[in-house]
Amino acid sequence: MTPTLIVGGVLGLGEHIPYLISMSLMVSGVDTFIQARRPFGIGIGLICVQGTSFAFLSSVLAAGFVAKGKDSGCY
DSSP: OOOHHHHHHHHTOOHHHHHHHHHHHHHHHHHHHHHHHHHHGOOOOOOOOOOOOOHHHHHHHHHHHHHHTTTSOOO
């Protein structure tokens, strides 16, 4: 949840932060299911809990600032 809170806070998405947190937790659950069940040969077949990472913060923040700068209505 912490990377989601950082992205939402830095980009000024205050009212959308609960939605972002819900989506990150949902995607983490889907990723864990894929890892455990191996659909189409994807995954390792073991329960490996997936979650959000700090590795993507710089790229997501850069994309967010570009989107806000263009006033594209994405925020």
